[in-house]
Amino acid sequence: MREILGKRRRLLSQRSDGGPELIDAALTFATEWQWPVLPGVTADPQANNRCGCPDPECTVPGAHPFDPGLLAATADARMVRWWWGNRPAAPIILATGGPAPCAVSLPALAASRALAALDRQGMRLGPVVASPTRWSILVRPYSMEQLGELLYAKDFVPGSLRFHGEGGYIALPPSETGRGDIRWERAPLPGSASPWVPDVEAVVDAVVDALTRTGVSAPEL
Helix, strand or coil: CHHHHHHHHHHCCCCCCCCHHHHHHHHHHHHHCCCCEEECCCEECCEEEEECCCCCCCCCCCCCCCCCCHHHCECCHHHHHHHHHHCCCCCEEEECCCCCCEEEEEEHHHHHHHHHHHHHHCCCCCCEEECCCEEEEEECCCCHHHHHHHHHCCCCCCCCCEEECCCCEEEECCCEECCEECEEEECCCCCCCCCCCCCHHHHHHHHHHHHHHCCCCCCCC
């Protein structure tokens, strides 16, 4: 059993063309970490930069739920096996909030510079999910009231920051989307328990401070 679990963890960071890598990663998230997941929309096979959903102007091609909808997200192993058994190339979508982490995301270039600044400060971060355009820092679940109070207390919050709380979602590695591969910029530490993640207050304070002090401007992407 230990050998099987170890294999699953190694697969979390591998690029996938579908098949066992995706289903094993989805099972790790669901059964080991109790994160509710569901399959996302695959990219349009005729145009990889477009989404397979009906919206021709989709801004997150292949990186969002559609059928089933977000409310179907589950940590049930049987459902996960059925979904990816039928749709082996489907991206893995995490339903943020509740039992799962939430996330704070920002454009990739600004995120790279901000994380370097946080490392110099000795700030402890948990897993960081990276797409070609945006990086998402996983944080502990928070309420909308908590987030509202946090943002209200600040003089300035970059408009490029996005918050993925209850009712939100992000794509997880090793998914492939219309914008490119999803990977770990900071991979979870090995272990069967759900990865440690920081409080949203600490992350927002540190990221806003790092962006402000380093003069990093970030377009609203």
